[in-house]
Amino acid sequence: MKSLLLSLLFAATGLARAAAPAASPIYGVTLPEGYRQWQFIAPAHETAPLDELRVVVGNPVAMAAIEKNQLPFPDGTVLVKLAWKHVQSAESPPAYVPGKATTVQVMVKDSRKYAATGGWGFGRFIDGKPADEAQHQTCWGCHQALVKNHDFVFTRLAP
């Protein structure tokens, strides 16, 4: 009886763990709910070796800031970059279209929690699961080096 109770307890703990969204190493960033419905900011094409098509979307806080040309982005801003393999269209060969989804990458602005990284927390997800710590160690260095003058965000609103 005791072992049955323990088994049930472990099973319940496991379920609770499965239900909680997985958080990124270092930053503890999760995939935000409903981001696929968010407004798009811009597409991009990442050439080899990644060879991807991408779309960056923003939550309402992000979009309001972008409309006002507000920099730095306010706390509560969430940006999500969706990426897919860059695949030639069978129906219209001059076009390249999204193939398999590759990564979903998230930036969350919290100027106190992430004070050491420009106010941004980062998350990189593959098939809904966070990538490893080594991958998360690369985010900040690149954003810091290349787009300091745009609050460490590469994407601009597509005109």
Added chain:
Amino acid sequence: MKSLLLSLLFAATGLARAAAPAASPIYGVTLPEGYRQWQFIAPAHETAPLDELRVVVGNPVAMAAIEKNQLPFPDGTVLVKLAWKHVQSAESPPAYVPGKATTVQVMVKDSRKYAATGGWGFGRFIDGKPADEAQHQTCWGCHQALVKNHDFVFTRLAP
């Protein structure tokens, strides 16, 4: 006095004409309001000679149909394709990002009004103004020839 009144009349007519959204030749399709806020369906990269990045968005009728895998698309569906020049990023050279906006292209489903063209009306806009009739004569032939098995729509939901 008479000529002043006539001048005013002409001026008022001109204003009314300017205020009404310009409609595409052949189809009478206009740019829908608020489409920049619509949900994105997929990005695309159109290689030379057009050399463009694109994003297709759908109105709520379109997105509901796509969620249900509903084909043909129901009346009231509106799809909008935004396009920009495919420009190398100065900040991250492996990436290509949106340059100058080129065209905005619209498909409107109205199975009775557009019965002769698969139920679709087409509009191609440059700087907010409809392109000429010759350009609009090319839409249907290509959609009809290449994507008959997807209700004449090239774009699929990016996974």
